[in-house]
Amino acid sequence: MNRLGDKPAQLAFNLSNTPLMRRRLGRRYSEALDRHRPSLPKLDGIHREIVEGLERDGIFVTSLDALGLPGSAEMLRAAQKVAGECTERAWREASAGREFICAPASATIDNPEIFHWGLNDRLLDIAEAYIGLPAAYDGMSLIYTVADGTELGPRQWHRDREDRKMIKLAVYCTDVTDRGGPFELISRVDTSQGVDDRYAFEFGTEEVLNKRLGPDYSRDIVSCTGPVGTVVFADTARFFHRGAPAHDKDRAALFYGYFANRTRHPYFCERSGLKRREIAALTQGLSLRQRASALWHEALPPWLRLIPSAPV
Incomplete structure (x- = not known):
């Protein structure tokens, strides 16, 4: 299956975009949102502000x-240790032309x-309240961006393909300046994406951004600089975004992913690099909700579980 690359995923995606499947998937999605609306978490304080x-x-x-989430200090210390251990390898791989470097x-x-x-649970509440359905947790990746100024792969404007709506939560493990690879998002919805439940994904070249967002799209670019411990919540499915090229200093950041537990494109998910049995082992002893969120693929129909995830 590995030799097939992303062909099975692309075939499944193309089938999901046929008129009959679009109508069926769109109808099921709307019905699921309506059924779950009375059960959505009630948020207050900063958690409500995040969703708004x-x-x-x-x-x-x-x-x-x-x-103010428990375990944050321990998580950050561990992430910074991992980032430090990645530095030499990251520069070696970047020099060899690799576009996407993660721990x-x-x-x-x-x-x-x-x-x-x-x-x-607070993060799962935020994701569920925004997405409108129980949240699937796609794990995390520590992305290391070397300060070589290149603009390749995820440093180009793009949208993530996992679902209709999703949340990527970034935690900065290093100080990030405007020339240190900040996460950036164009706060302007492409109204052509998802029309009639049809989806297309391409890099946001100048031509594409001008056509889809308007020639003045740069007015709505949000550049997220900040010190260690800065947290960015972003809908990376609906909005063009990128990790800006780093020039002055390497950037290390954790990226956590959330989408609906019956995501539209499960074959574009599972980006953490962990095997399913490893995820099951990591969730031993956690609550039923947490295990269901992390093991979301178990609730998929059998034929969807058989489609291998497209490589990153």
Whole structure:
């Protein structure tokens, strides 16, 4: 199956965009939202502000201190240790032309506090309230951006393909300046995406952005600079975003992913690098809600579970 690359995922995606499947998937999605609306978490304080910010702007910036979630200090210390261990390898891989550099999955297994932090009930509440359905947790990746100024892969404007709506939660493990690879998002919805439940994904070249967002799109670019511990909530499915090129200093950041538990495109998910049996082991002893969120693929129809995830 590995030799097939992303062909099975692309075939499934193309089938999901046929008129008959679009109508069927769209109808089921609307019905699921209606059924679950009375059960959505009731939020207050900063947690409500985060959801309102996502609905209004597609992005909300805060900090670990402001969130006040248990285990944050331990998570950040472990992530910074992993980032430090990645530095030499990251520069070596960047010099060889690799576009996307992240810590190996073994780092998650060796530091489970990083993985478990993303399953905090408050974070699941935020994701569920915004997405409108129980949230699937797609784990986390520590992305290392070397300060070589290149603009490749995720440093280009793009949208994530996992679902109709989703949340990527970034935690900065280093100080990030405007020339240090800040996360950026264009706070302007592309109204052509998802029309009649049809989806297309392409990099946001100047031509594409002008056509889809308007020639003045740069007015709505939000650049998220901040010190260690800065937290960025963003809908990376509905909005073009990127990690800006780093020029002055390497950037290390954790990225946690959330989408609906019956995501539209499950074959574009599972980005953490962990095997399903490893995720099951990491969730031993957690609550039923946390395990269901992390093991979301178990609720998929059998034929969807058989489609291998497209490589990153």
